Amino acid sequence: MASAVPMDTIAGPFGFSGGNFWSFRPVNKINQIVIHYTTGNNPIALTFSSTRDDGSKDTITVGGGGPEVVVNTDTVNIDNPDEYLVHFSGTLGTFLSNNVVRSIKFTTNLKDYGPFGPNVGEPFHPVNVIPNKIVGFVGRAGYFIDAIGTYNSDK
Numbered sequence: 182m183a184s185a186v187p188m189d190t191i192a193g194p195f196g197f198s199g200g201n202f203w204s205f206r207p208v209n210k211i212n213q214i215v216i217h218y219t220t221g222n223n224p225i226a227l228t229f230s231s232t233r234d235d236g237s238k239d240t241i242t243v244g245g246g247g248p249e250v251v252v253n254t255d256t257v258n259i260d261n262p263d264e265y266l267v268h269f270s271g272t273l274g275t276f277l278s279n280n281v282v283r284s285i286k287f288t289t290n291l292k293d294y295g296p297f298g299p300n301v302g303e304p305f306h307p308v309n310v311i312p313n314k315i316v317g318f319v320g321r322a323g324y325f326i327d328a329i330g331t332y333n334s335d336k
Contacts, residue, residue, distance in 0.1 A: 191319060192307040193330020196273055197280040200244075200323030206332050207231035207239040207317065210265050214257040214287060216297045217242075219249040223276050224285060224298040225325050226251070229318055247324025249277075257287055257294040264291045266315035269331060274302025281325040307331065 189206070205211075209231045217226035226245025230238050245251065259266070271285035283302040286295035307330075317332035 189316060189332040189334050191330060191332055194320040194328035195271075195305040195307075195330060196282055196321065196326070196328025198321065198327070199279065199281075200321040200325070200327040202319075202321055203241065203243045204319045205229050205239075205241040205243075205317050206319075207233075209233060209239075210259070210316065211318075212259045214259075214294075216255045216257075216285070216295075217245055217251045218253040218255075218298070220252060221276075222253070222299055223325075224282065225249055226322075227285075227318075227326060227329075243320065244322040244324070244326040246322075249324065255295075255297050259289060261291065264289045266331075267313045268307070269315065269329070270304065270306035271296065271298075271329075272300055272302035272304050276325065279325055279327075281327055282329055285326075285329070 213230040215228040219225045228242040230240045268288040272283045274283040284296045284298035284300045315331045316334045320329040321327040
């Protein structure tokens, strides 16, 4: 008897309708997230990476496509083989007259990372996302990160 193909659920995206749609759903777990900042410690781009079984990487950078210069980065490394993403949250607000993600926090089954960026604006967070293992991200971005959500799986 064949087993059922696991189906992802999607939470969000949370935020605004600006920018272009993007999606990142790698085969293996996301093991690195880089947060790129401009002046005022505002996050303008995110880079998600996953290492394939052959050692190569699946990577996507979203946001940061405008004239704002990256002045700083923070890196979240999820190196423990038993660690995986389970939750994210943040704030939404206005930056340079754009409605964008102002701060973001990532939570694994072992610890919290962040919040990154100024913790100002309207809070957002998925509530009771089942299953709660984050296996990818989805959203909208252009010059900034306009919206973000997750792909969730029990596998």
